[in-house]
Amino acid sequence: MTRMPMTDRPVKLSCRNVWKVFGREAERFLQNHSTPTADQIADAGLLAAVRDVSLDIHDGEIFIVMGLSGSGKSTLLRCLSRLIEPSAGSILLDGDDLLKADEARLIDIRRHKMGMVFQNFALLPHLSVLENVAFPLSVQNVGKVERLRRAMEVIELVGLKGREQSYPRQLSGGQQQRVGIARSLAVNPELWFLDEPFSALDPLIRREMQSELLRLQNVLKKTMVFVTHDFDEAIRLADRIAIMKDGAVIQTGTPEELVTNPATDYVAEFTRDVQRAKVVSAASAMQPPSTGHFDSAVAADLKIQAVAAQVIGGGKPVAVTAADGSVIGELTPDAVLTTLIGREAHR
Known part of the structure; x- marks a missing residue:
């Protein structure tokens, strides 16, 4: 929701x-x-x-x-x-x-x-x-x-x-x-x-x-x-x-x-x-966009759990978009993996 x-x-x-x-x-x-x-x-x-x-x-x-x-x-x-x-x-x-x-x-x-x-x-x-x-x-x-x-x-x-x-x-x-x-x-x-x-x-x-x-x-x-x-x-x-x-x-x-x-x-x-991936949003894990062109995009408010397969499967950054469709950042496979496994890595 x-x-x-x-x-x-x-x-x-x-x-x-x-x-x-x-x-x-x-x-x-x-x-x-x-x-x-x-x-x-x-x-x-x-x-x-x-x-x-x-x-x-x-x-x-x-x-x-x-x-x-x-x-x-x-x-x-x-x-x-x-x-x-x-x-x-x-x-x-x-x-x-x-x-x-x-x-x-x-x-x-x-x-x-x-x-x-x-x-x-x-x-x-x-x-x-x-x-x-x-x-x-x-x-x-x-x-x-x-x-x-x-x-x-x-x-x-x-x-x-x-x-x-x-x-x-x-x-x-x-x-x-x-x-x-x-x-x-x-x-x-x-x-x-x-x-x-x-x-x-x-x-x-x-x-x-x-x-x-x-x-x-x-x-x-x-x-x-x-x-x-x-x-x-x-x-x-x-x-x-x-x-x-x-x-x-x-x-x-x-x-x-x-x-x-x-x-x-x-x-x-x-x-x-x-599980951090359930609560951390794409907006929180994104970084500034490094390019003006992306093959795919995810909404800023989606949780990492919901976009992990798309980002990791694609093997490259995806655009993070605001409600109006504008690009506000990029989400990398490394950022998604860090969110998925970071907690265990720091124990």
């Missing part, structure tokens, strides 16, 4: 200096310590699950939050959706501070602007696929004819046409997760939260669901906040990734930026085993 530059998109969701601290009088503690150290938090008998996180998530972006177990990624997602209350900070949806929304307003926002998919499919076992998908629309008091029409529309969209009268127990794990996705899409949310939605699936089904998510995104252009601990999943899906450790965001960037320019030793170790 071609990535549109984030700077070309408006900010959909942002947070500033968000904390989630568990323990007695955590809010008062933060009022007295705007940026407390880990020792100060521990000495107060508190636990900081999210520490001073500031992020901008752009319209139509797949934004991945990842980290090891206990890093705070799921807690951050729940803070962003106000499923749990942050201890401090601000969260803005289209410029409106969600933390200032009263209960009625928050319910309305969740019903009409947010969709959520979790690892646990949470389907209602006594309802059919059609009834499960239509359920959030019934909560909105949408009329029966309209909610069934909309439910059938998204059931077909996720590839479950013909199974609408089946019950969850009659479906595979992948099919159940498709129902969960369809149910969250039935309300046509502007903002879509997904918390490790595929981690309970076996590898083949998981990859199939990743492909399905990318297909849906190509059609729907949703703003997604997607939590995972799997870097291969992240680099396949993400426009950008935020890596968390001990409740804090250590680095945010494109998969390519994280792999080629890790900000800390932790990020470098986190990305160490990633």
